[in-house]
Amino acid sequence: MEIVRRVHAMKEIAARARTTRRKIGFVPTMGCLHDGHLSLVRRVKDVSDIVVVSVFVNPTQFGPGEDLEAYPRDLARDADLCVAEGVDYLFTPEATEIYPPGSCTVVETLGLVDVLEGASRPGHFRGVTTVVLKLFEIVKPQVAAFGRKDTQQAIIVQRMVADLMLDVEILVLPTVRDEDGVALSSRNAYLTHDERLAARAIPLALRAAEKRVGDGEWDAAAVIDAARAVLESEPLLAVDYIAMVDPVTLQPVVELTGEAFLLLAVRVGKTRLLDNATLRRA
Amino acid sequence: MEIVRRVHAMKEIAARARTTRRKIGFVPTMGCLHDGHLSLVRRVKDVSDIVVVSVFVNPTQFGPGEDLEAYPRDLARDADLCVAEGVDYLFTPEATEIYPPGSCTVVETLGLVDVLEGASRPGHFRGVTTVVLKLFEIVKPQVAAFGRKDTQQAIIVQRMVADLMLDVEILVLPTVRDEDGVALSSRNAYLTHDERLAARAIPLALRAAEKRVGDGEWDAAAVIDAARAVLESEPLLAVDYIAMVDPVTLQPVVELTGEAFLLLAVRVGKTRLLDNATLRRA
Numbered sequence: 001m002e003i004v005r006r007v008h009a010m011k012e013i014a015a016r017a018r019t020t021r022r023k024i025g026f027v028p029t030m031g032c033l034h035d036g037h038l039s040l041v042r043r044v045k046d047v048s049d050i051v052v053v054s055v056f057v058n059p060t061q062f063g064p065g066e067d068l069e070a071y072p073r074d075l076a077r078d079a080d081l082c083v084a085e086g087v088d089y090l091f092t093p094e095a096t097e098i099y100p101p102g103s104c105t106v107v108e109t110l111g112l113v114d115v116l117e118g119a120s121r122p123g124h125f126r127g128v129t130t131v132v133l134k135l136f137e138i139v140k141p142q143v144a145a146f147g148r149k150d151t152q153q154a155i156i157v158q159r160m161v162a163d164l165m166l167d168v169e170i171l172v173l174p175t176v177r178d179e180d181g182v183a184l185s186s187r188n189a190y191l192t193h194d195e196r197l198a199a200r201a202i203p204l205a206l207r208a209a210e211k212r213v214g215d216g217e218w219d220a221a222a223v224i225d226a227a228r229a230v231l232e233s234e235p236l237l238a239v240d241y242i243a244m245v246d247p248v249t250l251q252p253v254v255e256l257t258g259e260a261f262l263l264l265a266v267r268v269g270k271t272r273l274l275d276n277a278t279l280r281r282a
Numbered sequence: 283m284e285i286v287r288r289v290h291a292m293k294e295i296a297a298r299a300r301t302t303r304r305k306i307g308f309v310p311t312m313g314c315l316h317d318g319h320l321s322l323v324r325r326v327k328d329v330s331d332i333v334v335v336s337v338f339v340n341p342t343q344f345g346p347g348e349d350l351e352a353y354p355r356d357l358a359r360d361a362d363l364c365v366a367e368g369v370d371y372l373f374t375p376e377a378t379e380i381y382p383p384g385s386c387t388v389v390e391t392l393g394l395v396d397v398l399e400g401a402s403r404p405g406h407f408r409g410v411t412t413v414v415l416k417l418f419e420i421v422k423p424q425v426a427a428f429g430r431k432d433t434q435q436a437i438i439v440q441r442m443v444a445d446l447m448l449d450v451e452i453l454v455l456p457t458v459r460d461e462d463g464v465a466l467s468s469r470n471a472y473l474t475h476d477e478r479l480a481a482r483a484i485p486l487a488l489r490a491a492e493k494r495v496g497d498g499e500w501d502a503a504a505v506i507d508a509a510r511a512v513l514e515s516e517p518l519l520a521v522d523y524i525a526m527v528d529p530v531t532l533q534p535v536v537e538l539t540g541e542a543f544l545l546l547a548v549r550v551g552k553t554r555l556l557d558n559a560t561l562r563r564a
Contacts (some may be wrong), residue, residue: 005446015449060379102530103394105411105445110386131385137447163387165419167297248384 001083004091005136007098010052014140022049026141026168027263028132031055031092032072032186033081038175040145041085043173052139053082054091056098061127065195072189073282098134112250116263117152117274120240128153129160141168149175149183151261155250171253175275177203183275190271198236199268204276205230205242209262213265213279218256220244223279232264240265240272244279256281283365286373289380289420292334296422304331308423308450310414313337313374314354314468315363318458322427323367325455334421335364336373336379342411354471361476370475370534372422380416388412391441393551394532398545398554399434402522410435411442423450431457431465433543433558436534457557459485471555480518481550487512487524488559491544495561500538505561513548522547526561538563 004010017024025048027040033055045051055078062068075092082090084228106126112118113125136144146154154172161170176184181203182196191199205227212226224242231239244253253260256279263276286292299306307330309322315337327333337360344350356453357374364372388408394400395407418426428436436454443452458466464478473481487509495510506524506550524546526535535542538561546560 011447011449102441103445105389105391105442107387107389107446110388114387134445134447137449159384160387163385163416164389165293165416167293167419 001079001087002089004089005093005097007093010089010093010138011140014052014138017050018140021191023050023143024048024050024139024141026052026054026135026139026144026153028054028056028135028144028146029056029078029185030071031078032074032189033078034176034184034186036147036149036184038081038085039176040147040171040173041082043171044143044145045086047143048141050088051086051211052089052091052141053078053087053137054093054134054135056091056095056131058094058098058127058131059095060099061124061131063121063123066121069234070190072186075140079086091135098131107133107160109156109163112152112156115152115250116241116243116245117265120265120272123152125156129156132157133160133164134167136166136168143169143171144170145173147175148172149185149274149276151263153248153276155247159248182241183273185273186270187273191268195236195268195271198234199273201230201234201237202264202266202273202275205264206262206275210277210279213256213281220252220254220256220260220280223256223262226260227264231264238267238269240267247278283361283369284371285361286371287375287379292371292373292375292420293422296334296420299332300422305425306332306334306421306423307416308334308336308421308426310338310417310426310428312338312339312353312468313360314356314415314471315360315459316466316468318429318431318466320363320367321458322429323364323369325453326425326427327368329425330423332370333368333375334371334423335360335369336375336411336417336421338373338375338377338414338417338450340380340409340414341377342381343406345403349469349472350404352472354468373408373417380413389415389442390445390531391438391445394434394438394441397434397532398523398525398527399547402547402554407435407438408438412436413444414439415446415448418420418448418450425451425453427453429457429518430454431467431556431558433545434532437529440532465555468554469553469555473550477518477550477553480516481555482510483516483519484546484548484555485556487546488544488557492559492561495538495563498564500563501535502536502542505538506545507531509544509546513546518550520549522549529560 023042096117361381491509
């Protein structure tokens, strides 16, 4: 595996791959890789000739007072994991490579960015779409994978790709969970022992909502209440939002008709955790 | 020459050209082609294997109350002109092809869009960068040409291409003028006979500014005043702005040191006309 730090070097590798008709698969990450990321790598490897993983803690998707500085970083370990998965290139540029002085271009999916995570984190998704587009232009993947855990991010990236007519297939792959049901996340590293125990209520809340739907409840408020009751039974958790939304527009649905996402964010101590479930009316 | 109306068809043509290693040159236009556009086509043809011209009156770069509906259109004439220049593909999509329902992604070069033309036309450059990026993703040019007449647009497109790491070379080519010195513009068609006579003061004002610089005047205010005096001597003209700006940041310069642009916009009746000159300290 080659570790690539410069944009021009990565672009040359991508151009060479394109010229020789090898299919490039891409997994953009902020590092601190876990089994969720690795599940993306494995799937991309199955459908590509060359696998590129990026590790870039993107400053523009962090707001003032957020955890940019504290965000966990361990490139040596990330590199070992990538080698073990057969990754071909680990692209890990400096921030000044991606945002040189004077750069000022942003990409934004208006209408999808001010709700849910975007309401809690102004500018977050603008940072995400801007860096993802830049990475796509550098790495030139035919296929790229994102995790369902960050479902609003996945929906926004899919929207951007469609709107900008990009020739990249976006795979959105299932959330990987620990044995206790908690979704894998780099931010789980922030949790104390007690907070981690409390976080188990998050998947239980999603299961409670799914059960209500399975029992024939289509009313969004009732389904949300079922999830909220489980979360609120855990004193260490504070609900940021729970919403049932349209899977394309992210607008709230009042009654489940076809498919919807139940999205939630909770605070556990100083950590915000996200999770979600796909709900389908039978 | 083939007239292409569908995005998917244009993408297939571009993919085929890329596969066979033919270089694609691109001139994006809003139609109503004149010799300024054709000078771009000729230059692009010199350096490309395949020439694509787009004719698309982009709705998102027009503000409310602007001339979107009135903007001159004559596709049959545009097509004849393109055939005569040896253009290979004329891409002229419907607005719904470029902006399908639900599309909401915008591209913006923050900091360059709120000054000069952007101050007079809020949202204009967001529309420009958004459509240019979409067109680049569809047509996949290695080289694309823009006119120096719309110099803020050219600077913003160059900024976007650099920031988003796009693999397209941007050529910015000299303004083409009529015999009376007036810069060619599709909007010249709006002028009455008397307004057209009055518009001759615009290139005269630029020459007056250049002469002041040639005489050793580096003070921006003095140079601007020289241009303004010529424009204000013409009662049918109303100055919207005259500014001497840095060629990269578009910020006003107080004193000419290296190179700067003198940009101006004037209203002639209901028509706004742009022009500019490049000033260099000897």
